[in-house]
Amino acid sequence: MTLGSAGSRAAAFATAAFGATALGATLLASPAMAQSNGGAQVVGHVSSAVCTNPSPSHASLKGMIVGFSQSENEQNPFRAAETNSVKAAAKDEGVKRLLYTNANDDEAKQVADIESMIAQGAQALIVAPLNSTGLQPALAQAAAKHIPVVTIDRATAGTPCTDFITFIGSNFYVQGQRSGEALAKATGDKANIVEIQGAYGNSVETERTQGFADAIKKYPNMKLLAAQTGNWSATDAQRVMEQLLLAHPDTNALYSQADVMTLGAMRAMQQNGKTPGKDVAIVSIDGTKDLVQAIAAGRADADIETNPRFGPLSFQALNDWFAGKPVPQQLIMKDFLYDKSNAASSLKSGRPY
Amino acid sequence: MSAAAGPAPVKRQAIDRARIVGLIQSRGAILVLILAAIVAGSIFPDFLHAANVEDIVTAGTFLGLVAIGQTFVIILGGFDLSVGSMVGLGTVIAAYAQPFGWVPALLLPILAGILVGLIDGLLIARTRMAPFIVTLAALLALKGAAIALAGESMVVARPGFFGQIANAHWLGVSNLIVILVAAYALGALVLNRTPFGAAIFAIGGNEEAARMLGIQVERVKVLTYCVSGGLAGLSGALLAARLSSGISSAGNGYELQSIAAAVIGGVLLTGGVGTMTGALAGVLLLGLINNVINQIGSLSAAYQGLASGTFLLLAVIIQAGLSRTKRS
Numbered sequence: 001m002t003l004g005s006a007g008s009r010a011a012a013f014a015t016a017a018f019g020a021t022a023l024g025a026t027l028l029a030s031p032a033m034a035q036s037n038g039g040a041q042v043v044g045h046v047s048s049a050v051c052t053n054p055s056p057s058h059a060s061l062k063g064m065i066v067g068f069s070q071s072e073n074e075q076n077p078f079r080a081a082e083t084n085s086v087k088a089a090a091k092d093e094g095v096k097r098l099l100y101t102n103a104n105d106d107e108a109k110q111v112a113d114i115e116s117m118i119a120q121g122a123q124a125l126i127v128a129p130l131n132s133t134g135l136q137p138a139l140a141q142a143a144a145k146h147i148p149v150v151t152i153d154r155a156t157a158g159t160p161c162t163d164f165i166t167f168i169g170s171n172f173y174v175q176g177q178r179s180g181e182a183l184a185k186a187t188g189d190k191a192n193i194v195e196i197q198g199a200y201g202n203s204v205e206t207e208r209t210q211g212f213a214d215a216i217k218k219y220p221n222m223k224l225l226a227a228q229t230g231n232w233s234a235t236d237a238q239r240v241m242e243q244l245l246l247a248h249p250d251t252n253a254l255y256s257q258a259d260v261m262t263l264g265a266m267r268a269m270q271q272n273g274k275t276p277g278k279d280v281a282i283v284s285i286d287g288t289k290d291l292v293q294a295i296a297a298g299r300a301d302a303d304i305e306t307n308p309r310f311g312p313l314s315f316q317a318l319n320d321w322f323a324g325k326p327v328p329q330q331l332i333m334k335d336f337l338y339d340k341s342n343a344a345s346s347l348k349s350g351r352p353y
Numbered sequence: 354m355s356a357a358a359g360p361a362p363v364k365r366q367a368i369d370r371a372r373i374v375g376l377i378q379s380r381g382a383i384l385v386l387i388l389a390a391i392v393a394g395s396i397f398p399d400f401l402h403a404a405n406v407e408d409i410v411t412a413g414t415f416l417g418l419v420a421i422g423q424t425f426v427i428i429l430g431g432f433d434l435s436v437g438s439m440v441g442l443g444t445v446i447a448a449y450a451q452p453f454g455w456v457p458a459l460l461l462p463i464l465a466g467i468l469v470g471l472i473d474g475l476l477i478a479r480t481r482m483a484p485f486i487v488t489l490a491a492l493l494a495l496k497g498a499a500i501a502l503a504g505e506s507m508v509v510a511r512p513g514f515f516g517q518i519a520n521a522h523w524l525g526v527s528n529l530i531v532i533l534v535a536a537y538a539l540g541a542l543v544l545n546r547t548p549f550g551a552a553i554f555a556i557g558g559n560e561e562a563a564r565m566l567g568i569q570v571e572r573v574k575v576l577t578y579c580v581s582g583g584l585a586g587l588s589g590a591l592l593a594a595r596l597s598s599g600i601s602s603a604g605n606g607y608e609l610q611s612i613a614a615a616v617i618g619g620v621l622l623t624g625g626v627g628t629m630t631g632a633l634a635g636v637l638l639l640g641l642i643n644n645v646i647n648q649i650g651s652l653s654a655a656y657q658g659l660a661s662g663t664f665l666l667l668a669v670i671i672q673a674g675l676s677r678t679k680r681s
Contacts, residue, residue, distance in 0.1 A: 073658070101647045107596055107603050109643070112412035119404025133506045134596035134603075137520045157508050157598070201500035201601040 039351035041307045044334025045171075051161035053148075056324030061315060064124060066090060067099040067117030069110060071130035071154075074102070076260075077288050079128075081353040082153065082308035086126055089311025093319075107134045114138035118145060124322075125149045126314045127164070129156035132203045139163035148321045152310040154204070160329045166317045168310060168331045172204050175304045175335060176211020179255055179283045180222075182302035182337065186281040189219045191253035194244045195227035196237050196265055198257045205229070208257045208285060225251060230261040237261035241268035252280055259286035259303065266299065276300060287338060292352040295343035305336040308353060374675050378626065381671065382618040382634035389641055397648040405644065407527055413640040414529040415440065415595075416607055416614065417633060418588040421540040422581030423611035424632040428544070429577045430557040430624030431484035435473060435491030436585040436611060439466050440604025442499040443589015448509045448599025449502070455515035459590045466586025467579045469495065474578030478571040492608060499601035506600040509593060519594035532591065533633075536584075541629035553577060557624030613661065614639055617668040621676070638664065 068090075074080040083100070090098040099117045103110035110130050117125065118141055125142055127149055129135055139158050142149050149164040158164055183191065195212065198205035209227070216222040225248045230237030237256065245251060245268065254269075256262040262284040266276040274280055277299040284291055287305025294300040313331060320327045338346055346352060394401040419436045426433045443462035451458040469491060476487045509515070521528050544550040552573045555563040564570050585604075593599055616622060617638055618631030642660045 102643075104643060105605060106412070107598075107600055108415045108592055109412040111595060112408045113647075115411075116404050116408035119407075120399060120402065131506050131598070131600050131602070133508045133598040134600055136508070136597040137516060137595065199602075201503075201505050203505050206504070 039307065039309060039349070039353070041168075041309050041313055042334050042336075043313070043331050045330070045332040046328045047330035047332075049160070049329045050326035051165045051321070051329055052326045053321050053324050057322055058324065059123075059322050061124070061319060061322070062094040063096045065097045065099065065121050066095045066318070067101070067114070067120075067122035067125045069113050069117065069125065069127045070100070070102040071110060071128045072103075072105050077353055078286065078306065078308045082128060082310055085309040085311035086314065087311070089315050092312075093315045103130055105130065107131060111135065111138045115141060118142055118147060123147060124318045126152060126310075126318075127156075128152050128310075129154045131156065133157040136163065148318060150314045150317050152314060153306075153308070165321050166327050166329055166331060168313050168317070168333075170306055170333045170335055172207035173211040175285050175306070176208040176213075176257075177215040178211075178304050178335065178337065179208070179285060179302075180212045180215025182304070182339065183253055183255055183281060183283040184216065184219050184222055186283065186301035187222070187253050190221040191223070191281065192248065192250050193222060193224050193253040193255055194241070194248060194251050195224060196230040196240055196254070196256040196261050197227055198229065198261075199231045200229050205257060212255055222253075230256070230258075230264065232258055232261065234260050234264035236264070238264035238268045241265035242272065245269065245272045245274070254280055254282045256282070256284045259284050259288040259291040262300070263290055263294075266294070287336065287352055289347070289352040292338050292343050292347055295338055295340060296347060298340070301339065303338040305338060305352075307333060307336070370678070374678050378619045378672065378675050379628040379631050380619075382631045382638065382668070386634045386638050386641065389638065389645075393641065393645050393648070397645070400645070400648055407530070409637065409640040409644050410533065411527050411529045412643075413636050414533045415588045415592050415604070416610055416639070417533050417636045418536055418584050418591070419604075419607050420611040420614045420632050420636050421536060421629065422584035423608075424540075424615045424618075424620050424627055424629065425544070425553060425577050426484075426581050427612070427615050427620050427622060428557045428624060428627045429553045429574060430560065431477065431574070431578070432488060432612065433470075433473070433578065433581045433585075434485065434488040434608040435469060435495060436581060436588075437604045437607035437609075438492045438495035438499065439469055439582060439585035440589040440592060440607055441601050442495045442502075443586045444593040444596070444603045445499045445503040445507070445589075445599035445601060446586075447515075447590045447593035448507050451509045451512065451515050451593075455513070455518065458515050458593070459518070459587075462586040462590040462593075463583050464586070466582035466584070466589070468582070469586075470579035470582025471575060473582065474575035477578065478574035488608075496601070503599050503601050505602070506598050509597045509599065512594065512597045515594050516597055517594075519591045529591070529595070537629050537633050544629055549573065549576065554625055557626075559625070610639060611636075613665050616672075617664055619668075619672065621672065 068086045070083050072079050074083055099120055099122055101113035103113055107130055115138055125147055129151055135156050136158055143162050151164045151167045153169045155167045197209055226244050228240045230240050254265055256265055269276050269280055276282055282300040283302045285304045287303050291303045317327050399405055423433055446462045446465055447458045450461045473487050473491055476482050477484050519529055523531050552568045555568055556570055556573055592603055614635030615632045618635030620627030639661055646656050
């Protein structure tokens with residue numbers, strides 16, 4: 001019954017331009033970022049607003065206890081890659097101990113997890129919020145003990161510099177917009193589109209829907225025939241796609257808000273006698289291995305990546321905080337765009353997760 | 354006289370055996386919980402750390418409150434699948450009500466839950482519709498209502514005293530733990546010491562017999578679903594206080610987890626048998642499994658589901674064995 005889970009809530013990377021501020025440059029020149037060929041995150045936009053530690057301890061993360069609060073089950077490849085990245089970065093950083101908790105989709109548990117890590121002596125926290133709100137009391141406890149909190153992949157309610165020192169993640173609206181542009185490119189600006197959305201009542205879904213809608217407005221021949229939720233689930237998406245293909249046999253393009261749903265929808269197309277990528281152009285979001293392979297095989301057109309490798313940037317932010325260097329309040333990722341021109345080479349480089 | 358003297362020792366033996374079986378059925382989960390805690394504590398030094406134990410219990414409070422109502426309903430011979438969505442809707446109602454003070458924020462979700470329980474209960478008791486279908490429909494409708502009211506979530510601005518209810522400590526113990534213990538004590542009292550509780554057991558054991566005994570079956574059923582709904586509403590209100598937020602997806606999955614907790618705790622799905630302490634032990638065991646997987650750290654959270662499922666299956670197998678022993 002994990003209705004709200006998904007390979008979806010996310011953050012991302014790309015090879016293109018950095019926010020070329022001095023801050024962005026220091027961040028990007030950090031040793032953690034040097035190992036970028038493994039698919040490290042790349043910052044696209046650095047907020048000008050910063051948080052600076054008023055009384056820096058100049059303590060090293062080596063010898064510190066750091067807590068990581070994961071939000072969802074790691075059956076989801078995005079979450080698995082995210083957890084692995086934080087654990088690996090903690091090891092590289094040489095922290096004394098990484099406390100790890102997983103709220104398993106339960107808001108009450110995430111608050112208790114954070115409290116418990118504070119009680120166990122965590123000196124810094126990395127939190128992947130389950131929701132866009134709900135952590136304020138836990139964050140207030142961390143603030144009272146001057147424990148810096150880095151929030152990753154989903155922004156959550158709170159006061160920057162008090163409740164958390166930074167947010168590292170993607171712009172989901174822009175992901176939707178870029179999906180619209182990619183679909184226009186794949187179809188020559190002319191398509192009968194069906195959209196499979198994430199679970200309703202989720203800000204990631206809302207933003208990806210809005211971004212896409214705004215992007216295709218510019219193209220009079222890009223028609224959105226229908227939009228329905230696939231609940232971030234492959235089986236739901238498959239069922240929805242079956243129904244949509246029956247209702248709209250002239251469908252020739254699909255925008256799906258998560259790779260796991262896209263794979264379900266592709267199965268439905270095959271059962272309906274349509275060849276994915278040929279009869280139906282496909283654009284998706286996430287950048288998982290399965291879908292990038294599909295692009296390389298010509299069964300899909302484009303995939304906007306949401307990069308789960310948050311470890312290096314998170315520890316970089318913590319290091320800067322303890323050293324008294326300014327930490328940007330927002331580090332927004334430059335999302336990579338997989339398409340037919342780069343899918344095969346990307347697979348070789350190990351970038352898709 | 355002489356005829357009765359012969360079989361008497363045999364009969365006593367059978368009664369003794371039945372009593373032991375009954376004890377295992379009702380107290381087995383507590384034993385397993387204690388054993389599991391000892392094992393976990395000896396392997397993971399942090400496990401029995403006060404903060405960690407508090408983590409397990411406070412995080413389990415919300416499911417725990419729901420499980421009280423679920424246990425009542427299961428003993429009655431029914432199901433309540435609406436409780437998870439009711440928790441989510443409860444957080445949203447509380448978030449809307451909080452600007453008018455902590456009293457409405459705490460009471461309105463409870464009243465909403467009672468109303469839902471009333472509708473569910475009336476449909477189930479009067480029209481004889483299956484509890485599964487009626488409460489499944491409620492699950493879907495309430496989830497939709499929560500999303501319609503709040504979207505994904507809304508912040509409770511300036512929670513003040515309302516936030517304190519779920520976040521402060523009383524004599525060094527988290528308020529949530531105090532509330533949980535009090536709720537279970539009250540639940541046990543109602544279940545075991547009141548005519549209402551006796552009627553629930555009687556109906557769950559044999560509905561027709563209960564009717565012939567003059568128990569007002571319909572009324573008890575409706576009331577039981579109201580209790581379940583009200584507790585889900587309370588759980589939602591406290592969760593909103595805890596999170597300073599109304600979150601439409603909060604409580605997702607609590608309907609099945611609360612049933613699992615009750616069954617692990619020795620509540621028979623066929624009705625008529627169960628205890629409050631067993632259900633509480635079930636809730637804490639589920640929390641413990643979660644926590645131990647976190648302590649191991651290197652295991653994927655997928656193992657939480659695997660371990661919980663295995664426990665549930667074991668509990669059901671043992672229950673089936675015990676029931677057979679009891680009958681023979």
